[in-house]
Amino acid sequence: MSFSEFLTQHEITIRLSFFFGVFIIMALWEIVAPRRILMVPKVVRWVNNLALVFLNSLILRLIFPAAAVGVAVFVSENGWGLLNHYELPYALAVVISVVIMDMVIYLQHVLVHAVPALWRLHRVHHADLDYDVTTGARFHPIEIIISMLIKFATIVVLGPPIVAVVIFEILLNAMAMFNHANVHMPSGLDRALRLIVVTPDMHRVHHSTEDNEANSNFGFNLSIWDRIFGTYINQPRDGHEGMSIGIHFYRDPRQVAWLPGILALPFIGKVSGYAINRREWSKPVEKKPD
Numbered sequence: 001m002s003f004s005e006f007l008t009q010h011e012i013t014i015r016l017s018f019f020f021g022v023f024i025i026m027a028l029w030e031i032v033a034p035r036r037i038l039m040v041p042k043v044v045r046w047v048n049n050l051a052l053v054f055l056n057s058l059i060l061r062l063i064f065p066a067a068a069v070g071v072a073v074f075v076s077e078n079g080w081g082l083l084n085h086y087e088l089p090y091a092l093a094v095v096i097s098v099v100i101m102d103m104v105i106y107l108q109h110v111l112v113h114a115v116p117a118l119w120r121l122h123r124v125h126h127a128d129l130d131y132d133v134t135t136g137a138r139f140h141p142i143e144i145i146i147s148m149l150i151k152f153a154t155i156v157v158l159g160p161p162i163v164a165v166v167i168f169e170i171l172l173n174a175m176a177m178f179n180h181a182n183v184h185m186p187s188g189l190d191r192a193l194r195l196i197v198v199t200p201d202m203h204r205v206h207h208s209t210e211d212n213e214a215n216s217n218f219g220f221n222l223s224i225w226d227r228i229f230g231t232y233i234n235q236p237r238d239g240h241e242g243m244s245i246g247i248h249f250y251r252d253p254r255q256v257a258w259l260p261g262i263l264a265l266p267f268i269g270k271v272s273g274y275a276i277n278r279r280e281w282s283k284p285v286e287k288k289p290d
Contacts, residue, residue, distance in 0.1 A: 004162045007069075019177075022173070023133060030183055034183065035184045036131065036182055036240065044253070049137070052259060052263075059145070064148055068148070071156070081156060081157060083159040090161065100160075102221050102222050102225075106218055110229075121143040122139075124139060125140075127246055127250045128245070134180075179203040185200060196223060197221060197223055198222070203217055208245070212233075
């Protein structure tokens, strides 16, 4: 049995092992060294956020039983995709694939902030009143389906090795939990790590209620994309302990912390712009929610 065949057959077990391993590590770190005091009781948020994770996993399994790795196997067997038309060293093809898929996730993240209809879905993620390891998996089911379709399209066009897709899926889950964790990290370690990857302090800026901060630091794994595309902000203006997490005017826990309100959130309010070019900060003024 080849390594690719082993990964394909045991992909779910491998991914779940990494998921629960990283989740437990970050959850314990949050207890030992939290970065912020939580506003909503952890039990309430965890029960509802994890219920959403379970619902999303069930929906994805029903709609896409093969998942991303299954698509990668199909693409490989049929010789589709750019990398199947060029002879590259296997290790190089794996690295190129992971980096390109990482960039696609960055661009997708920018897109869901730029398009009003997609922002309505994505604000489920941003409306969390606190920021911890469960926030990293808090997405509306419709956004999860769209994200999976974008991932499928990327695999079909790129033609990545199966190993690269498995590695990317593990990184996607692990880094989402890591950089959303409510953990205190020594400033020197944070500065060193964020030269390569997105750290909790770096991504927390993205969950600010202030428009220009929320429209920055879109990366989930490699930090280079925010620097290349000019969307990087080093620190929140009010500091990590003083900054406000969430979205202006969506502050009622019944609406943003409980599962029924979370699922209904995209369908509340009028469709209006949430412009990606809100990069300049000014003192917030009263406005209707969008």
